Amino acid sequence: MCELTIICGSDRRTLPAAPGALVSDLLRQAVPSFALPCAGNHTCGKCRVRIEGALEPPDAAERRLLDADELAAGIRLACSCRLAGDATVTLEEEGASKIIAWNQTPPFDRTETGYGFAVDIGTTTVAMQLFDRASGAVLAERLAENAQRGFGADVISRIEACKTEGLDVLSARINDQLEQMAAECLAEAGVERIEESVVTGNSTMLHLYEGLDPASLAVVPFDVQSYFGCMSRRTLAGAPVYLPRCIGAYVGADIVCAILASDMLSGGVQLLADIGTNGEMALAKDGKLLCCATAAGPAFEGAGLSCGMPAAPGAIRAVWREGEQVCYETVRNEPAKGVCGSGILDALAVMLETEAIDDSGYLEEDYPIGGSGVQIDQRDVRQIQLAKSAVCAGLITLMEEEGVDAADVQRFSIAGGFGSSMNFGSACAIGLFPAALRDKTGFIGNGALGGASMLLMNKSLREKSEQLAQQATELSLSASPAFMDYYVDCMSFMEF
16 A cells, blocks of 8 residues: 645645555545546646656656656646555645626515525536525525536536446535535524525536436437426435426526526517536527527636636636737736636637637647736637537527527627626627627626525526426527538637
8 A cells, every 4th residue: 555645735634545546536535626627538638736756657648748847847647647656746726716606686576584595506616605585685605616526527527427436426526515515604694594495507417416317418319317396305404405497408407597587588589698618598589488508618617728727816817909918817916827718718809800810710829828928729729619619609590590680689698607707899709609799798697596596585486487497499409400500600710
C-alpha cells in the first residue's frame, strides 16, 4: 500500500491507495467537487493538478495535452496519472463561481404557510433557496457546483457513469449535497423544520435525484421512466418533496418552471431560451406551446475550452475594443485566470470585427485577449461554433415550425446563468441568435428556480404546470431535416 496526501488551502488529508491507483479516482472519493469535464476520457486536459512523489511516467494522453515545461513543473492530468508509491497532490482553491439565484416572476398569489425550499438541480450548478412561504421572503440560500461534476460535464457523461460507477453512487452524491445545503440554510435562518420542498431540473438530473436509471434517455426513442409531476420518494430536511413535470426526455421540468416564471403564455408570440449545458427553448403562439432541446454542450459555461472556466473570480467576463486596444474585465477584478462564457462571446465578436477570424471561424494563430495572458485557440473557436450553431438553428427551426420569424416575436426571454452577463450585441454578431431578437431580449435570471418558488408558495399552480407540460408539443430536432440544414448554415460567424 501507499498514500496520497491531498492539500487544498489549509485542508490536508491522507488516503491509503494501492500502487497503480488513478489519481482522479482518489480525488473523486475524497473531494466530490473535483471536476472531470470529459469524464476522464483524456480529451479535455482540464483536470490538471500539481503532484510530486512516486508516480508512473506520463502516458500518451498527458504528453499530448501537457507541454514539457508543465510536466517538468509537476503538472499532471488526474485522469491519467497513476501512483507508483507515496505522493502529494496540491489542489488550487477555487473561488466561488458566479451562480445565479436571482430571478423574476410574474405576480402570483401565495397560498401556503410555513417554510420550504425551492431547488434547481442544474447539470453544472445547484441553487437552493429557503422561503417563508407566507411572505415570500428568502431566508437563506446556497449555491454550489453540482457534486456529480466528477463524473463528467454533460448529461450523457453522467448517464454513462451510471453504468460504470453505479446509479446509486450518482444518486447519493446529489441527494447528500442537497441535504448538506439544506442543513446549512436552516442553521443560518434559525428554522427548525420545513413543510415541503420543490426540486426541479432537467429530465436526467431528476432521474438521478430520484434514483431512476436514466439509460433510456441516451438512446432512440429516448424513453423516460417518469415524467414526474409527483411527490418524490425522497424527503429533504425530513419533509416531502414535489417534483414538477417534464415535457420530454430533453425538455425537462426546469424549462416548465422557467415558462411559468417568464409568463410567456400571457399572450402574443413569445420565445424563451435557457442556454446552459442543455439548450432548452420554448415558443408560445396563440396559447400553444412548442418546445425543443439542443445539445449546446458545456462550452458556454467554460468547460471543454483550453482557456475556459466558470464565472469565478479571475474569469474574463467582458471583452471590448478601445481604438486599437483590446480591453477586458474579470470577475471581481482579479488577475485573469481564464475566460467564462460571456467573455468568450465578446472576444469572438472582437476577433470577427478585427478579422482575426473570418466567418468560417478559421484562426491562423492563437489569439491573446489583451494583456491578460489568456489565449483562445482554434479548438476553442470550433467548440463555441458548434454550440452557437446548435442554439441558433434550434431557435430558427422552432419559429419556422410555427410559421413565424424573428420579427414576429414580441418578447424573447433568456434564462440561466450564462445569460446574466451576456452582451446581446456580441451574441447577435457571432450568430448565437437571430439579430431581429436583439431589442426584444430580456434576462429573467434563474427561471427554473423562480418557477419552483412559485410552485412552492402556491400549490394550485402545480396542476397548471402539469397541464402545461402535458399539452406542450416537443419538437425532436434530431429528426428534423430543417434543423440539420440550419445547423450547417448557422456555423458561420455572422448575423442571421
